[in-house]
Amino acid sequence: MTTAQDLMIVSMDVTPVRPVGQGDLSLALAGAELIDLAESGAVAVDDDRIVPGPPSAPDDHLLEEAASSLVRVHPYESVDDWLWRRGRELSSVYAARMEADGLITRPRRRVIAVGSARTEPADSPARGRATERWVSEEPVLAVLAAAVGLREEPADGFSAPFTDAVETVLAAVGDAVAELEAVRQRRTIEKAAFDNIWRGA
Numbered sequence: 001m002t003t004a005q006d007l008m009i010v011s012m013d014v015t016p017v018r019p020v021g022q023g024d025l026s027l028a029l030a031g032a033e034l035i036d037l038a039e040s041g042a043v044a045v046d047d048d049r050i051v052p053g054p055p056s057a058p059d060d061h062l063l064e065e066a067a068s069s070l071v072r073v074h075p076y077e078s079v080d081d082w083l084w085r086r087g088r089e090l091s092s093v094y095a096a097r098m099e100a101d102g103l104i105t106r107p108r109r110r111v112i113a114v115g116s117a118r119t120e121p122a123d124s125p126a127r128g129r130a131t132e133r134w135v136s137e138e139p140v141l142a143v144l145a146a147a148v149g150l151r152e153e154p155a156d157g158f159s160a161p162f163t164d165a166v167e168t169v170l171a172a173v174g175d176a177v178a179e180l181e182a183v184r185q186r187r188t189i190e191k192a193a194f195d196n197i198w199r200g201a
Contacts, residue, residue: 001126002060004032005103007144008094009121009130012104018149022091024177028144029094030087031173033066034079035140038165042067045165049076062097079172095119143170147177
């Protein structure tokens with residue numbers, strides 16, 4: 001299991017403190033992948049650049065896909081660029097893969113609403129592991145979850161002794177999610193202004 005899989009399971013298993021956007025979740029999943037790659041030694045984070053290590057084959061299909069997509073040409077890719085590139089619709093990719101692997105499932109009901117695509121974690125060791133990390137407030141998972149709205153961040157922040165690489169990635173995820181929210185708000189304001197113009201016409 002990976003941090004991204006754990007985050008995906010938790011996102012379906014807990015009541016969020018605010019609505020979780022799929023874009024926000026996708027950015028956090030990309031960050032989770034990068035953290036796992038950094039902690040396995042597959043990459044190093046130098047300032048804000050992702051420096052690939054020797055080619056590796058992680059024991060997870062999506063993490064292997066992430067590793068194979070690393071930019072291996074100097075000056076390498078920034079963490080921020082990685083989040084936006086790798087994170088594009090990544091939550092849908094994880095949902096499809098984890099459903100295929102039996103880690104998440106669609107509940108069986110006699111009547112299924114038209115257009116319903118509701119999924120939930122399957123009762124599996126993977127769910128147990130994700131739940132254990134969540135309940136124990138494992139710091140990396142907790143910070144990623146707070147960034148997307150699954151939980152509140154403590155008033156004094158998270159005081160875990162993160163490595164520089166992990167701290168850089170977590171900060172970048174928070175900034176990217178905030179940037180995405182700013183774009184949403186700007187579009188909402190622009191749409192409202194446009195609607196007002198038409199009403200006044």
